[in-house]
Amino acid sequence: MDPQTTYAWILLAVPTAGAPIETVRSRAEMLNKASPSERELHDSIAWLREHGFLDASEGGVRYTVAGEQLVAEEWTNDSMYETWSRVARRLALVR
Numbered sequence: 001m002d003p004q005t006t007y008a009w010i011l012l013a014v015p016t017a018g019a020p021i022e023t024v025r026s027r028a029e030m031l032n033k034a035s036p037s038e039r040e041l042h043d044s045i046a047w048l049r050e051h052g053f054l055d056a057s058e059g060g061v062r063y064t065v066a067g068e069q070l071v072a073e074e075w076t077n078d079s080m081y082e083t084w085s086r087v088a089r090r091l092a093l094v095r
Contacts, residue, residue: 003047008088010036010044011053011067012080018062021045031080051094 001009013028021041029035036044045061048054053067063071074086 002088003043004092005084005088006036006040007044007047007091008084010041011048011071011091012084012087014054014061014063014067016063016068018060020060024061031084051091 009028009032010024013024013031015023015027019027024045025036025041028041045054045056048067049056052064053070054061055064070087070090074083074090076083
């Protein structure tokens with residue numbers, strides 16, 4: 001999986017109200033029927049924080065305004081995989 005697809009996977013696994021990392025891991029597993037590795041989870045959260053899509057604390061992670069806006073703009077009645085693909089394409093444009 002390319003990095004942007006992994007970042008999108010983790011971003012979409014974050015609940016709107018935020019959550020502990022283990023909840024994000026569980027939700028990611030439900031989305032993809034696979035659990036992200038420690039490295040995928042850590043690197044994705046770090047990248048998403050660095051680029052302003054997530055805030056993280058010892059209590060877990062939550063969307064920033066930019067992260068919430070991105071997910072809201074791309075979330076449609078399409079399949080989750082279509083949404084995931086659109087979010088990954090948007091993240092690929094971030095520098």
